[in-house]
Amino acid sequence: MSATPFDQRDGWIWYDGQLVPWKDAKLHVLSHGLHYGSSVFEGERAYGGEIFKSTQHSERLKKSAQILDFEIPYSVAEIDAAKRLVLEKNGMTDAYLRPVAWRGSEMMGVAAQANKIHLAIAAWEWPSYFDPAQKMKGIRIDMADYRRPDPATAPSTAKAAGLYMICTISKHKAERKGYADALMLDWQGRVAECTGANVFFVKDGVIHTPIADCFLDGITRQTVIELATRRGLEVAERRIMPEELSGFQECFITGTAAEVTPVSEVGPYTYTPGGITKMLMDDYTAEVQPKAKAA
Ligand SMILES: Cc1ncc(COP(=O)(O)O)c(C=O)c1O
Incomplete structure (x- = not known):
């Protein structure tokens, strides 16, 4: 079991276009993504400073959102660049990356046509399974x-x-x-x-x-x-x-x-x-x- 909970770590998280201190990367309890599951994510790994198949993961993220009927307001190239920035800012070369996109809080019913779409990207060290x-x-x-x-x-x-x-x-x-x-x-x-x-x-x-x-x-x-x-x-x-x-x-x-x-x-x-x-x-x-x- 990891000693430090995931919301209490140090570092930087990319959140809607900004790098924010890790502990400040929060969302409101009245978020559509939390109540209605309108959230998509990726899991990626960087090896030696390079994210393996980064663009393919960013494309899948965009596609997953489209399947859930929302559009992530960043291009694949922007998402790729944001992921690189997260690694760089956290000084990581071998890491697991977690981009996540969700519907925000403007409307809190099943329909959420006007809700802002958020995107956050975090990274943490996650070594490969045992030897x-x-x-x-x-x-x-x-x-x-x-x-x-x-x-x-x-x-x-x-x-x-x-x-x-x-x-x-x-x-x-x-x-x-x-x-x-x-x-x-x-x-x-x-x-x-x-x-x-x-x-x-x-x-x-x-x-x-x-x-x-x-x-x-x-x-x-x-x-x-x-x-x-x-x-x-x-x-x-x-x-x-x-x-x-x-x-x-x-x-x-x-x-x-x-x-x-x-x-x-x-x-x-x-x-x-x-x-x-x-x-x-x-x-x-x-x-x-x-x-x-x-x-
Ligand atoms: C349910 C499920 N199936 C398969 C995979 C493997 O996908 P990938 O190889 O793209 O990580 C994952 C991991 O993300 C998963 O969560």
């Missing part, structure tokens, strides 16, 4: 009770705060049972993703991962698919039924926070983190390093 040898033991994952929502029920492809309500419930339940995370099925009962990461399986040298059409198509997921393809590995993006979980040899999850994390158990099924997982972990670590700038 590689420890990491290769794999994490244990529970099966979640909740399913990812039907795209007809919720804006399921946005990185929207409201979609995380069932993730927190599921992760808490898993942690109480001693698991690290929970695997959620989709609304049709097919394997979907974890509470904050996508999932991959390996069988006989082929990588299998669910089609990301009703949950977040992670930027790490896309990167890992590209890295595997570059290695000449076959990646099958397909519908995966829970009954198939017993037949895979390796399993790993991907996400900005989790990076590539091996999995040793999903519910009653066990996996042995192996060569393909290790290779993709290493390839991902190499991929996120800042690229040498052309002279």
Whole structure:
């Protein structure tokens, strides 16, 4: 457990165009984003001073807001620049960045047509999970009770705060049972993703991962698919039924926070983190390093 709560830290947070002292980056209790879930966010990592796929994250943030029917009043380039400023002002090179946009307080009903759209960007140090040898033991994952929502029920492809309500419930339940995370099925009962990461399986040298059409198509997921393809590995993006979980040899999850994390158990099924997982972990670590700038 972190000693200092997140609202009591030192540093600077970018808030509606200004860098403000960390402890002053507040919002009113009567904010639409708090009451009605009109909030979208990103999770990104900087490695060696460079934010990995920064522009793609800024584009996703703008897109998530549009899916929730609001427009962030900053361009992708402005958001990218603000993120760089946050790192610079806080003197950080290896950090996790959290941009968040929400509807403000002008109207406090379901309709909020006139509400100001706010954007804040914070960054903090969040080292990668333990050392590689420890990491290769794999994490244990529970099966979640909740399913990812039907795209007809919720804006399921946005990185929207409201979609995380069932993730927190599921992760808490898993942690109480001693698991690290929970695997959620989709609304049709097919394997979907974890509470904050996508999932991959390996069988006989082929990588299998669910089609990301009703949950977040992670930027790490896309990167890992590209890295595997570059290695000449076959990646099958397909519908995966829970009954198939017993037949895979390796399993790993991907996400900005989790990076590539091996999995040793999903519910009653066990996996042995192996060569393909290790290779993709290493390839991902190499991929996120800042690229040498052309002279
Ligand atoms: C629900 C969920 N799925 C997947 C991911 C992985 O996305 P990314 O690789 O873009 O971080 C995340 C992390 O942000 C997430 O919260």
